[in-house]
Amino acid sequence: MKTKLKAVVLLSGGLDSATVLAYAAKKGFECYTISFDYGQRHRIELKAANRVSRHFHAAHHFTVKIDLRKWGGSALTSSIKVPKGGLRPGIPTTYVPARNTIFLSFAVAWAETIGAKDIFIGVNSLDYSGYPDCRPQFIKAFAKCATLGTKASDEGWKFKIHAPLQHLTKADIIRLGTKLGVDYSITHSCYDPDSKGRACGKCDSCRLRRKGFEEVGIKDPTVYVD
Amino acid sequence: MKTKLKAVVLLSGGLDSATVLAYAAKKGFECYTISFDYGQRHRIELKAANRVSRHFHAAHHFTVKIDLRKWGGSALTSSIKVPKGGLRPGIPTTYVPARNTIFLSFAVAWAETIGAKDIFIGVNSLDYSGYPDCRPQFIKAFAKCATLGTKASDEGWKFKIHAPLQHLTKADIIRLGTKLGVDYSITHSCYDPDSKGRACGKCDSCRLRRKGFEEVGIKDPTVYVD
Numbered sequence: 001m002k003t004k005l006k007a008v009v010l011l012s013g014g015l016d017s018a019t020v021l022a023y024a025a026k027k028g029f030e031c032y033t034i035s036f037d038y039g040q041r042h043r044i045e046l047k048a049a050n051r052v053s054r055h056f057h058a059a060h061h062f063t064v065k066i067d068l069r070k071w072g073g074s075a076l077t078s079s080i081k082v083p084k085g086g087l088r089p090g091i092p093t094t095y096v097p098a099r100n101t102i103f104l105s106f107a108v109a110w111a112e113t114i115g116a117k118d119i120f121i122g123v124n125s126l127d128y129s130g131y132p133d134c135r136p137q138f139i140k141a142f143a144k145c146a147t148l149g150t151k152a153s154d155e156g157w158k159f160k161i162h163a164p165l166q167h168l169t170k171a172d173i174i175r176l177g178t179k180l181g182v183d184y185s186i187t188h189s190c191y192d193p194d195s196k197g198r199a200c201g202k203c204d205s206c207r208l209r210r211k212g213f214e215e216v217g218i219k220d221p222t223v224y225v226d
Numbered sequence: 227m228k229t230k231l232k233a234v235v236l237l238s239g240g241l242d243s244a245t246v247l248a249y250a251a252k253k254g255f256e257c258y259t260i261s262f263d264y265g266q267r268h269r270i271e272l273k274a275a276n277r278v279s280r281h282f283h284a285a286h287h288f289t290v291k292i293d294l295r296k297w298g299g300s301a302l303t304s305s306i307k308v309p310k311g312g313l314r315p316g317i318p319t320t321y322v323p324a325r326n327t328i329f330l331s332f333a334v335a336w337a338e339t340i341g342a343k344d345i346f347i348g349v350n351s352l353d354y355s356g357y358p359d360c361r362p363q364f365i366k367a368f369a370k371c372a373t374l375g376t377k378a379s380d381e382g383w384k385f386k387i388h389a390p391l392q393h394l395t396k397a398d399i400i401r402l403g404t405k406l407g408v409d410y411s412i413t414h415s416c417y418d419p420d421s422k423g424r425a426c427g428k429c430d431s432c433r434l435r436r437k438g439f440e441e442v443g444i445k446d447p448t449v450y451v452d
Contacts, residue, residue, distance in 0.1 A: 064293070070336075073338070097339050098331055100375060101335070101372065105324055105327040105331045110323075113323050132379050142375070144370075144371075145364065148361070148363050149364040149367070150358055151317055
């Protein structure tokens with residue numbers, strides 16, 4: 001039996017990363033999933049990440065605790081209100097400074113330790129919130145950085161950061177995930193859920209999700225407050 | 227009165243980063259110092275980082291707690307023994323996977339939040355342990371990554387990662403620090419101190435430090451067990 005290659009998969013518990021995990025598993029990787037308890041107001045997504053990880057039989061799931069509320073600077077990690085008026089041009093207040101750089105750094109550390117050369121992340125630069133750390137040029141620069149800052153450079157191999165959703169619309173992502181067996185009812189997207197964990201329906205993340213399901217013509221299993 | 231530019235300075239509590247803080251302060255930056263409680267066996271260095279930060283009147287000092295023992299992979303974060311036989315070619319077991327990538331990511335997040343464009347790090351690639359994340363090509367790649375993954379890219383400015391010790395010998399660093407008023411008695415370098423916090427004298431970090439002081443002809447204020 002051929003030994004599977006290992007991959008570290010960043011898993012937020014949302015629609016995109018669940019699809020990425022399904023994709024990586026389908027590609028034949030043994031998946032090591034990693035989530036971050038970073039002080040986000042929608043901490044409930046971590047439960048979704050756990051469910052999704054189990055659903056796809058990840059080899060191991062880690063939730064890394066880091067406190068980005070220390071300096072705040074984002075509507076997701078401070079008392080700044082989550083905008084509900086719809087997507088606008090520019091970088092929104094829900095942007096968390098350097099979040100993906102931090103998340104990917106931990107992924108690289110874990111990958112290097114377990115001997116994985118592949119990292120999967122669900123960034124997307126089409127139906128997205130305009131976050132700079134979701135763009136292809138950042139992902140490319142980070143891959144180079146990961147290779148140069150680890151044993152990879154001494155051993156003559158390169159880290160590969162896979163971003164299979166980079167150029168897909170939200171509708172395309174949902175179509176792909178549905179084909180790969182993602183159960184979107186166990187995912188969570190909302191930035192500002194109520195005390196019962198129900199999605200607000202109005203934040204950028206809810207809007208992008210709803211629009212995607214509408215376009216595909218599949219019923220969104222999410223319970224929305226509004 | 228001219229407003230000082232802000233800079234984030236990575237501070238381990240060791241000889242190098244103390245010198246870098248002195249350097250950044252001398253250059254006129256308002257310094258924000260950051261240390262990491264990452265599960266290192268020489269956690270005592272964090273007390274030194276606090277002392278050094280106060281000594282140079284840093285505007286703010288953060289100790290970020292992250293647990294790199296989760297996956298280990300290093301003599302500093304697991305039960306692997308710290309080597310005491312002297313420096314050898316290759317990457318030693320004290321290398322912590324992707325440590326500087328992680329540390330710099332947090333520094334960038336804090337810098338972006340407070341409006342700092344400058345980050346200082348005490349990496350050195352001359353009298354060093356052969357860690358890949360201390361080399362100039364990594365630092366350069368990381369700077370690019372930091373710019374592309376943050377608001378910097380949208381606002382048209384670049385992060386600068388200063389590594390003023392990059393090409394200095396340990397002796398040169400001690401000379402520079404002494405000129406800048408660093409009190410090396412409040413720093414800590416040893417990877418494997420005893421229960422009283424005394425330096426082992428035999429690990430790579432102790433060896434490099436001792437050699438540096440010997441070359442300069444200044445008495446090393448460290449108390450060594452051996």
